Amino acid sequence: MLASLAQRHLNRSFPCLQQTTRIMTTSTTTKPRVLLCRTLPPQSLHRITTEPSIQLIQSTGTSREEFLELARGVDGILVKLTEKVDDELLDAAGPQLKVISTMSVGYDHINVPACKARGVRLGNTPDVLTDATAELTIGLLLATARRFGEALRAPKTGDWQAWTPTWMCGTQLTGKTVGLVGFGRIGVAVAERLQAFKLGKLLYASPSEKPHAAGRLNAVHLPLPRLLAESDIVIVTCALTPETKHLFCTATFSQMKSTAIFINTARGQIVKQDDLIHALKNGTIAAAGLDVTDPEPLPSNHELLQLDNAVVLPHVGSATIETREAMAHLAIDNLLSGLAGAKMPAEI
Ligand SMILES: O=C(O)C(=O)CO
Numbered sequence: 001m002l003a004s005l006a007q008r009h010l011n012r013s014f015p016c017l018q019q020t021t022r023i024m025t026t027s028t029t030t031k032p033r034v035l036l037c038r039t040l041p042p043q044s045l046h047r048i049t050t051e052p053s054i055q056l057i058q059s060t061g062t063s064r065e066e067f068l069e070l071a072r073g074v075d076g077i078l079v080k081l082t083e084k085v086d087d088e089l090l091d092a093a094g095p096q097l098k099v100i101s102t103m104s105v106g107y108d109h110i111n112v113p114a115c116k117a118r119g120v121r122l123g124n125t126p127d128v129l130t131d132a133t134a135e136l137t138i139g140l141l142l143a144t145a146r147r148f149g150e151a152l153r154a155p156k157t158g159d160w161q162a163w164t165p166t167w168m169c170g171t172q173l174t175g176k177t178v179g180l181v182g183f184g185r186i187g188v189a190v191a192e193r194l195q196a197f198k199l200g201k202l203l204y205a206s207p208s209e210k211p212h213a214a215g216r217l218n219a220v221h222l223p224l225p226r227l228l229a230e231s232d233i234v235i236v237t238c239a240l241t242p243e244t245k246h247l248f249c250t251a252t253f254s255q256m257k258s259t260a261i262f263i264n265t266a267r268g269q270i271v272k273q274d275d276l277i278h279a280l281k282n283g284t285i286a287a288a289g290l291d292v293t294d295p296e297p298l299p300s301n302h303e304l305l306q307l308d309n310a311v312v313l314p315h316v317g318s319a320t321i322e323t324r325e326a327m328a329h330l331a332i333d334n335l336l337s338g339l340a341g342a343k344m345p346a347e348i
């Protein structure tokens with residue numbers, strides 16, 4: 001009854017929500033109200049829509065205006081990395097807001113100090129996406145080094161030539177020096193998988209040394225300029241922070257080998273994209289494999305997508321059904337624990 005009243009109120013004051021919003025509840029106002037940003041994978045969606053302890057509001061549109069309107073008066077919000085959590089959203093929600101849970105390990109879309117200042121608890125989803133992202137990173141590295149983009153196109157466009165000694169030749173990983181920028185969970189998981197490729201050297205740059213993982217993986221800590229100068233392959237796995245924003249720009253690309261391959265599966269804004277395009281066009285570096293861009297989605301006529309030496313994926317690092325379910329379940333666990341005032345499994 002209350003739910004239908006609330007839905008009627010929303011429909012009256014915000015008619016465009018009629019098609020895109022569902023309030024899912026069976027009972028009273030004493031239950032905390034939770035805003036779910038759009039959808040979740042099937043099992044976790046079933047779990048949250050049947051969770052008896054909450055009153056669920058689900059947005060299915062992508063408009064910010066709608067999201068702000070739906071956030072009004074809620075106690076918890078489950079977001080994705082696509083929703084900016086800033087003062088505007090926190091103001092729209094109001095002072096009763098207790099918890100924001102993001103279905104992502106990265107939280108550069110969240111203004112953490114603003115949430116802390118209002119006593120809003122935050123959860124994210126580390127660990128559960130490490131393997132999927134590391135696997136994708138290796139796949140993207142191979143796709144870039146062995147020119148999968150061009151090779152996949154050739155049979156379809158009639159450009160498949162008779163076998164010749166040099167056609168469609170790429171670069172082999174054997175004996176190469178790989179430099180990892182960022183040596184956290186995902187960087188280490190990538191390094192573990194790289195052990196299979198008979199590399200020459202494994203280098204890493206990170207704010208602090210990680211002697212345990214580095215010792216196990218035979219990885220050497222170097223300052224970034226030396227890592228860039230020595231690496232045949234540079235792989236970015238660090239978080240986007242004020243320190244890493246636009247870390248890769250003309251100055252850094254020009255410290256790399258002209259044969260270098262650059263891989264980024266972290267965040268698009270770690271790279272000054274125009275500088276990367278310039279570096280790929282003028283031969284400052286050889287090729288790039290990107291699972292992340294700035295912006296996302298990248299417009300389909302974007303210059304980066306015209307370059308043969310750029311392999312661009314649409315941010316699919318964690319995109320396996322197992323991992324997406326695990327991320328969503330962890331995000332729900334964080335949300336429910338935060339609402340209950342209990343310890344959250346992964347609190348930022
Ligand atoms: O969880 C994250 O931060 C992601 O980028 C998902 O792929």
